[in-house]
Every structure is written in structure tokens, then in C-alpha cells.
Amino acid sequence: MKTLKLILVSALFIPFLAFAQEAPVTKASAGLTPESTFYFLDRLGENLQEFFTFNKEAKARLQIEFANERIAEIKILVETKGPETKGIEKAKTLLIGNVAHAAEIVQEVKSSGKEVATLAKELDDEFDKQEQLLVKTFQDAQKKLKEDRLATVRKLIEEAQNLGDTEQVVGLKAQAEELVLGIVALKGVRNEIKESFRSEKRKIEDELDDEDKKEDKQEELRDDEDEELEDEELGEEDEGIEEEEVDEEDEDNESDRENSKQDAEEIQEALEKALENSSLSETEREALKQAGEKAREDAKQKAEESDEDNE
DSSP, rough: OOHHHHHHHHHHHHHHHHHHHHHHOOOOOOOOOOTSSTHHHHHHHHHHHHHHHOOHHHHHHHHHHHHHHHHHHHHHHHHHOOOOOOHHHHHHHHHHHHHHHHHHHHHHHHHOOOOOOOHHHHHHHHHHHHHHHHHHHHHHHHHHIIIIIHHHHHHHHHHHHHHHHHHHHHHHHHHHHHHHHHHHHHHHHHHHHHHHHHHHHHHHTTOOOOHHHHHHHHHHHHHHHHHHHHHHHHHHHHHHHHHHHHHHHHHHHHHHHHHHEEEEEEHHHHHHHHHTTTTTHHHHHHHHHHHHHHHHHHHHHHHEEEEEEOO
């Protein structure tokens, strides 16, 4: 029985002991997500890996793999459930925790009297890649909303407008607005996670050599510029919708002005015909003229109000 127990324990822990020697980093693909009932098994496996990793530098590198796993989980949650799902917040907390823990280990190694610039450079380079992957995950989701669902809804709006189906147009525009809000929400969540990620990563960057610090800063600025350009492209859709709404409002105002003008002309024509009636008394004629004048003034005022709204 003791032999059997020894075999079972060895089978369970030897893989982790082997991992502890080198702690290789591979690109993760999420299995379970934080919303899974069995997610605790994922976390248990990671805790065991770290427990049986005795070398501090290897333990720090292990955080890179765990962070990769968190980003893969976030990607799945964003693509399948959207930015508001609770699982993203949990994955975010764990992700930031991985970076923070790596920074703590760097400080522990430094406190032992060892040089940490090389380790900090290695960790920072990997976390930089992960930050780029994180940003791309959210921007890809934004693009998917814009190019697939939003484009489809806009096409349906155009078809409904051609058919004169006002009710359908209103409903579809509401859907389009929700999709635009979804794109904006994705950007908000992305920026929140990125800022927290960078805040912890800077604690590692503080241990870089001066030259590496300068290079890292320049790379960060380039990444921010690329991200901003991508955001501007994604934001064009919002402007397009706003411009469309303004155009439609202009069309409505123009239509109001035309209708008001037509009303005034019809009132004048009806008044002239009525006054041709010789059987009307002077009092009736005067009352009719006053009523006609008031109707024309109302039509004129309505047209002026349409012009003011347009301005």
C-alpha cells in the first residue's frame, strides 16, 4: 500500500518538479475560464507548479506563462460574452497579480544581493508582448462588432429606408447604437486593464539598465501611437452614424419647410376662392381674411422654426 501511495504521489508531482528546473514559457490557450465551475482546478494546478518551483528566477518566469493563460481566458470571454461579463474582472485581477508577483520576486532576488537587470529585461520583454496581445484582443473584438454585426445592421437600415418601413428603421437604429456602445465599452475595459498592467510592469522596468529603460520607453510610445491610429479607424464608425443622423435631421427639416410653404400656398388659394363668393357679407369677408392671415402666419412661423433647428 505504501508503495502504491508513493507511485501515485510521484506521478502527481514529478511533472511539476521537472518544470521547476527550467520553467519554459509557451503560448497558452485557455482551457477553463473564470466562469467555469471547475476553474479552481486550473488555479490549483498553477499553485502546485509554483509551489514546486524552487528557483526564484524560474518562479518569476512562471508568472509569464500564467499571465498568458489569463489573456487567453480574457480573449474567450470577450469574444463569447462581451466586456461586461464578470469573468473578465476575475481574469483581470489574476493577470495583474501575476505581473505584480513577478515584480515582487525581482525585488526578493535583488535583496539577496544578486544583479537583476538581466532578469528584469527578460520579464519586461515578455510582458510587453503580452500587453500588445491584450490590446489586440480587444481591438479585434471591436473590429468584429464593426465589420460584421454593425455593417449588417446598417445594410438592413438602408433596405428598410428604401422600403419606407419607418418602424423597422427605428428598431434597427437602436440596435446600431447598442453595437456602437459595445465597441466603446470594449475600449474602456481594455484601457482599464492595460493601465493596471502597466502600473505593475513599471516596477520591473525600474530595475532595467538606463539604456534599456530608454529603449523601453520609446517602444511604449510607438505602441501607444499604433493603438491610437487603430482607435481612430474604429471611431470613424461612430462619426459615420452621427453624420447619418444629422443628414436625416436635415432632410426632416427640409421636408418641414416644404410642407409649411405648401400649406401657406394652399391657404392663400382657398382664401381667394372663398372671397370670390359674392353672397358673403362684409363681416364674414373680414373674418375670413383674418383667419387666412393667421393661418399664413402660423405656417410662416413653423418654417422659421425649422430653419432655426437646422442651424
